[in-house]
Amino acid sequence: MMLPPTTIMVAAAAAVAAAAERVFYVVLVDESQRDHARAAACTWLRVVAPPAKTILVTERNRSTFLASFRACSFRPAPHLAVKSLLDYTHVVRRFATALKPADDDWVVIAHAHTLVRPGKLAAMLKDRQIGDYAGLVRNASDGPQYLGYFPHVAPEHGLVLRGVAARKLTTEARRDDFDFRAAEFGAARLAAELRAFGITPTDSDCFRAVSGDDDDDDDDDWMQRGVTLGPLDPREMLAFGARVWGSALRPPPSYPKSSSSPTLAIAVLVRESEAVEAVAAIERGWGSAVRRENGRNSVEFFVSADVVVAADKEDVVRLALPPRPDASSRFYWSKKSFAKGDEWNEWLRRKVAAVARRFYDDDDHDETSSRDFVMIVDDDTEVVPGRLFEVLAEYDPRRAVAFGRKFGHVEKGALVGGGPGIVISRAALRRMAAVDCPDALPIISKTVPGGDGWLGQCFDMAGVRVADDWRFKSFPRHAYPPDQRSRFATFHRNSHKNPVFFVDPTTTCRHVVSHWILRRPTCAPRFAIIGAPKCGTTSLHYVLGQHPDVALPSRKELNFWGSPWSSSSATPTTLRSFLFRYLGAFPYGRVTGESSPDYFVSGDAPKNMLRFVPKIQLVISLRDPVDRAASAYHNKLDDKSLHRYLNVDDPRLDTDLPSYTPPSFSDLALDVNDTLETCPDYARHRTMREPGQPGCFVNPFVLHSYYAKYLRPWFDAFQPHHFLVLDYADLANAPNATFARLAHFLGLSPFPYDTALRYNTRHNRGVHPASRRRNKKPRAGGIVTATYRDPPGPWTIDHRTATILHRYFRSPNRQLHALLATTGHAKPSWLRSSSSQ
Ligand SMILES: Nc1ncnc2c1ncn2[C@@H]1O[C@H](COP(=O)(O)OS(=O)(=O)O)[C@@H](OP(=O)(O)O)[C@H]1O
Known part of the structure; x- marks a missing residue:
């Protein structure tokens, strides 16, 4: 019986949704395999599940699809057309949006050439506790500490998903830059997306990969007998891939096969x-x-x-x-x-x-x-x-x-x-x-x-x-x-696989990423010191590195996850291509991490890190905002790179540098004052690197001290327990206690750090040699040196400038206070003094 091609898919879909038995079969039909695919799909409908329970998914449009079903004289099932059959996440999303499964419904996803025994499958779904997402788990296990490929289920062996899990995927599009050339990327992506909702796959031995069969089997005969026949022997299969599309469904092979001692x-x-x-x-x-x-x-x-x-x-x-x-x-x-x-x-x-x-x-x-x-x-x-x-x-x-x-x-x-x-x-x-x-x-x-x-x-x-x-x-x-x-x-031993999509860093360095390019195991970072810039991050980084259990990359600022000032900042492409290089920067075997203060002010870093290193511990140091702004200003003035932070990529200034008269810190404060007058809405204040309406420019030296603005995306992305918020004043005045706190936060044993060593202070800061030379393009970052000199005190700032800036930071400080209070973090010293509030 065949319905006219005018049958509206949506109506059929509604029939599926209304079906009493809530097991949906989402069958992926690769129409590029034409006749075989059609034969497989037709067989599915005839033998496995009738159209009322089945949704066929193809990469072609509806008319091509409908035409193909005339050939098998079968009423077409509801149909979804997708861009890529291997984008399983998209398939599930489309399905869940169209059919809105109830929480307890089951969705069975399989390729048309997957053998499914619906009776046995239904019995298993009813009787067995298999979690919300199950199948033959590949390349991994359920181990929560697993690092490498996410445990994922290959739909070619059949995959089951609870309605509640399928619907979750419709709530948020998380990852869009996958490469679907390899099927397992699609399967791993689905796993990664579900994992974001705390759903991990259950490995069930009922979903089996085909393990061999001869070609003499009479498939037709077997199909006549029906797929629901046969005892549920644990070694039999509920689902398995058949070898050729033309003979889409095959009987499960019988075990045991060879002698007990094969040669x-x-x-x-x-x-x-x-x-x-x-x-x-x-x-x-x-x-x-x-x-x-x-x-x-x-x-x-x-x-x-x-x-x-x-x-x-x-x-x-x-x-x-x-x-x-x-x-x-x-x-x-x-x-x-x-x-x-x-x-x-x-x-x-x-x-x-x-x-x-x-x-x-x-x-x-x-x-x-x-x-x-x-x-x-x-x-x-x-x-x-x-x-x-x-x-x-x-x-x-x-x-x-x-x-x-x-x-x-x-x-x-x-x-x-x-x-x-x-x-x-x-x-x-x-x-x-x-x-x-x-x-x-x-x-x-x-x-x-x-x-x-x-x-x-x-x-x-x-x-x-x-x-x-x-x-x-x-x-x-x-x-x-x-x-x-x-x-x-x-x-x-030397895996060829790129683990880019599947990195699941844990909080311990015992878990490794191994990559064939690295030719050695490496360790995902356990922590990152993410700023704020000019708040003592260099000292935090190197002094922490004295701990025997800590191993740091050879460079302090990897700036991998995004820095508004770095041309190598992360884009979806660079992230994907270079994650292994980033990971390769980390030594293996000890607690490791990195320090890139620019992450703090990067719009991208929180979401990038959440995506790839979701368990990372984040260390933040905050300093009196006016003092921090002065430090940042003088740092760039010394580097002769001030202009880069005040002008949008003006190439002339690099070559005309000798004639460039940099504005003083007081000049900049006056500009800020003007902005505040003309643009009192802080939400519109931006540095030149941040997208937004023009007219509310605030130089980055000042604006980056608007901590609440930059902290918010971090607290939106990560739970409060991911953060340690340090007070710069404590680093200056009570360094031992500060490093003890840091060690405790990172789970390190107590260690007698030499905290009197101070890095990157205004007294010993290295200026990049290129910046010293006339007519040379200035470069940020010098040689990192340390001295035992006392920590530098606050910057001397004239009264008018200080007044303007304290006024400017009144509202940001209040916002910071509220943010730290709601996230359970103590307020830093300058917030305790009434003048700032
Ligand atoms: N141990 C210790 N105690 C107190 N203050 C310290 C310490 N170590 C570094 N510093 C001061 O921190 C400022 C440099 O911060 P960062 O290393 O984070 O700068 S950077 O963003 O990495 O460029 C820089 O501030 P300024 O000197 O005011 O510019 C350093 O002097």
Whole structure:
């Protein structure tokens, strides 16, 4: 039965909403896969859930979509068209806005090629406590301290979400700059957005990745039998991805598959420059344990012919390949393979092809002597032998399957990443032998153009199913919480993944970010001293750094999260591209943090930090506003950069500097007075760098002492307990007590700091050498020096200037007082003196 195309989607959607059973199926249909996608979607409607319960989501418009359903003679389900199927957050948002699910409703999100057994799923949703967001959790765990990828659920294996969670996503658009080229970014983004509402995924073993099947199954027959049939065996699947779109739904494979003690041959692709060390390390590590496992396993090391390594070692296989290209280039370590050029990828593909060929040439087609599985790993793959063999025992070597950490959200071109290792069953190897894929296969994946890409294509040509197994991990062991590590079969020591979107810094440095570019683990900052400028932040930074448990970046002001004065200030693009560099600035293993006083006055820093380092502890120092303004003024006067803070990017002034007569502090105060007369509304006061109406300009030296204005976005973003608000006067007069407070706030043990060392005072401040030279562009920031001189007293300011400024700060001080009171912070000394109030 098919409704006319004029059927209005909204009406159908309303029918869904009114359905008695409140489980919605949101099915993602990749129409670029045309017939297969349609077949899958039609099958969904016929077998899994009728249109009244299903919302189909495509990237095409409605008319194309409706037309496609004529073909399957089925009434079209409600339809949502989205820009990208992989933007799961948007999909959920659209769904929740259109259908307004009730709190207790369930939303099941799956790709059309995901097998779902609705009866079993409904039973599970009813009976089991699975939280508000569940599925097969990838790359992570529920560990709250996990740092790396957010724990996230891959919709291709099915994902369930409570109505209440789906609706939350409609309340606020948090993150808009994701890159959807990789499916897991979309899935991780959804996780990140939900996480902002305190919703973390539950890992349920009922959502499984497909693990292998042969191609002889009669899908139609199975579909006739219905997906709700069968006992709910814990090893059966509620949902899993099928291999090809054309045969969208497949029966769950039956377990156990292989013998209890599968046999395995491992090929290690060894980087020539490190071959000797790598071979030795693997032998010492997992190599011999793999060989021992059942006495029939082998581990061989494959190097290219131009390298002489361990000549006496019979397990080292020299491949007859042309010399490795650009081995001396600085890109040698870069894993951006596609950037290295065709020659390089060509070579990598030939290498893997040669290894695969060697495997199948060795195959004597005797089931008793042939290995059940072969595996190709990198020399930085860490294999956990015991666990690996348990995993292998779940697969049937007689079925043509390759598995590991799968890439690619659709089955077309699906491949397994080489880092965590690629396992190929005996049957798969034989199919590959029959096809004997040529070395020159076109590169179909830009992200994986090398050897693993070639294998993926060869799997496709040979009809080898590519399966995702969650126990193959693309991060190093330390990136996973200790209690999770024992579950995994492999790790990749030098992860290729960019953790940019998934950083979840914790308050302790024991949790690390690992990035392939860094080639070492690093630590997300636990704290940031965010200003205010000229309030002793340099002394706070360096004196704190004396603590043995504290390790600081080599530079004080990273200004990564945003500074109105910095050209390298964060934009969505720079944030995304450079977060790893920022993280790379932090030493590993101790409490770390940074100090960038410009964050205080940056409009962007609070939201950027909340987004990427939400657990960070923020240290703020506040000083008498007039004194701070004078300090800031004299600092820029010394730097010969005053004009930059008073004129909007006037390039002439840099070159005409000798003729530039800077205004005095008193002149500036008079200007402020004028502004106050003509523009009494403080909300309109701005420095030249802040957006807003013209006419209410207040120079930044003065305006940046309007603390309430700049503090408000911070307190809006972070909870009060994130902040330690210090009084500059305490730093000057009671430094030991001040540093003790700071240490306590950061969870550091007491330490006898040398607090008499004072940095960046007006007596010892370094002026950038360029600023001293005539006609040279002035540069901010000099060499940081410290002295034991007494702290400088307040600036001498003439009476008229002081009166103007005290008058100016009356209202800002009152606002600050109120803000600190509502956030539970003590008021600084100058607020206690009545003159300021
Ligand atoms: N220990 C200690 N006690 C009291 N005062 C101190 C201390 N250390 C630095 N200072 C004074 O703080 C001013 C410099 O602050 P910052 O380091 O935050 O400046 S900056 O924003 O990083 O440029 C600068 O103020 P002025 O001298 O008034 O300009 C320093 O003298």
